[in-house]
Amino acid sequence: MISNRRRAQRLAGLVIACLSLSTAPGCPRAGKPTAHIPGPARPGEGRAPLRIRLENGLTVLLYESHAAPVVAFQAWVGVGSADEAAEEAGIAHVFEHMLFKGTDRRGVGQIAQEIEAAGGEINAWTSFDQTVYHLVLASRYFDTGLDILADAVQHSSFDPGELERELKVVLEEIKQGARILKLFVTGGHGNVHAGTNEFSREELAAVVETAHARGVLVRAHCAWKREMLECIELGVDVIDHGDEIDAEVIDAMAEAGTFFDPSILYLEKLLAFEPLQHAPGFAPARDATQRELENLQRWLPEAQAAGVRIVLGDDYGAVFLPHGTYAEEIEFYVKRMGLAPLDVLRWATRNGAALMGREHELGAVEAGKLADLLVVDGDPSVDVSVLGDEARLLGILKGGAFVKDALGA
Numbered sequence: 001m002i003s004n005r006r007r008a009q010r011l012a013g014l015v016i017a018c019l020s021l022s023t024a025p026g027c028p029r030a031g032k033p034t035a036h037i038p039g040p041a042r043p044g045e046g047r048a049p050l051r052i053r054l055e056n057g058l059t060v061l062l063y064e065s066h067a068a069p070v071v072a073f074q075a076w077v078g079v080g081s082a083d084e085a086a087e088e089a090g091i092a093h094v095f096e097h098m099l100f101k102g103t104d105r106r107g108v109g110q111i112a113q114e115i116e117a118a119g120g121e122i123n124a125w126t127s128f129d130q131t132v133y134h135l136v137l138a139s140r141y142f143d144t145g146l147d148i149l150a151d152a153v154q155h156s157s158f159d160p161g162e163l164e165r166e167l168k169v170v171l172e173e174i175k176q177g178a179r180i181l182k183l184f185v186t187g188g189h190g191n192v193h194a195g196t197n198e199f200s201r202e203e204l205a206a207v208v209e210t211a212h213a214r215g216v217l218v219r220a221h222c223a224w225k226r227e228m229l230e231c232i233e234l235g236v237d238v239i240d241h242g243d244e245i246d247a248e249v250i251d252a253m254a255e256a257g258t259f260f261d262p263s264i265l266y267l268e269k270l271l272a273f274e275p276l277q278h279a280p281g282f283a284p285a286r287d288a289t290q291r292e293l294e295n296l297q298r299w300l301p302e303a304q305a306a307g308v309r310i311v312l313g314d315d316y317g318a319v320f321l322p323h324g325t326y327a328e329e330i331e332f333y334v335k336r337m338g339l340a341p342l343d344v345l346r347w348a349t350r351n352g353a354a355l356m357g358r359e360h361e362l363g364a365v366e367a368g369k370l371a372d373l374l375v376v377d378g379d380p381s382v383d384v385s386v387l388g389d390e391a392r393l394l395g396i397l398k399g400g401a402f403v404k405d406a407l408g409a
Helices: 002-013 091-098 110-118 139-155 160-169 169-175 201-213 225-234 247-256 265-272 282-305 327-335 343-353 384-388
Strands: 013-019 050-053 057-063 068-078 119-124 131-138 178-184 216-220 236-243 259-260 371-376 393-398 400-405
Touching: 057 393, 068 139, 068 216, 091 119, 091 131, 110 119, 131 139, 178 201, 201 216, 201 225, 216 225, 225 236, 225 247, 247 282, 259 343, 265 282, 265 327, 327 343, 343 384, 371 384
Parallel strands: 013 057, 178 216, 216 236, 236 259
Antiparallel strands: 013 068, 050 057, 068 131, 119 131, 371 393, 393 400
8 A cells, every 4th residue: 555654755756846935045044055046046047946855855846936925835756646556546536635634733724725825826636657746825925835735745643534525525426416527547648658547447438427427428548558548438528638539439439429638738837847857756657758759649639530629728727837927828729739720629618518518508509599699809710829918808708797897999
């Protein structure tokens, strides 16, 4: 089992990345640094991330930027789903959730309260060989953020009541009105191919059958070909990522009517994220990410031509892909991936409405449908970049009522 002891043994490989600092002091306080930290960079001054190896074995990457008065921390732990035994499938993801559920010093809910009080956010993700915890908050709360993250990683209490609630969360969310259940079927998408999956065929079939019986859709984080074909065969509604997509997968998705969310912008941003380029052991993941990006670029036009129902949406919330930058995704697919503007706009409108089961009222400008409209100064079928220019969004209507009306300006 992935015990607290095994996680502690892996903390020697943990990396903390401190980004967008207004000041640099404090980051290496976990032990005496073996490298000197220079003073704050001048605005606009470029500098590679500083790598520090502490006496306790911790590796720290410090990347200083003055673009915004915020600080971001990431703690990378060298344990993931590949460390699970067959009977433990999914436990790494449970660990990820439980680390935010309280520590010896912080009761249940206190971590979230402290982060929110500092105007920040905290999140995490699990891959095959890594679990990453990250938070972002105003730089004046540097010490608070570092203390919270270190406390959560090292002293999580694993409250029995919280653990029981976490294990029941799927059924609870369905009862509370969740309409889509997401499964972590494989790793990948920005990581190496470890050749294992998280669900047996029987388990996956049972989840899909149970969810569909309750009117709930199922989507799968699924990167590899064999698992994609299995998900499609068993009725999974949405394939997320699909890094090993090829002609056979495309034909299967088109025939089954499976939705496909490639979420490729994340890969592009990951490859361009400077602090990771110097992280220990990142090279294999970088090479794998580059291959995934190239393969998706190769096959995405084929999927579009075959009639696969592609939708938009990406891994927003990562430090290099913040919420609120959604228009960039549309422009990325047109200018970087070479798709036609109208095709990508249909992903965002018609296909998105179909995925939600609301194509009868959304997704097109037609009589009888909801008047959810965007009026822009320009022609997005020619230049999609107008959608990212707030000054050119002249009218926003929801249900026929103006949310923004600058048409007379």
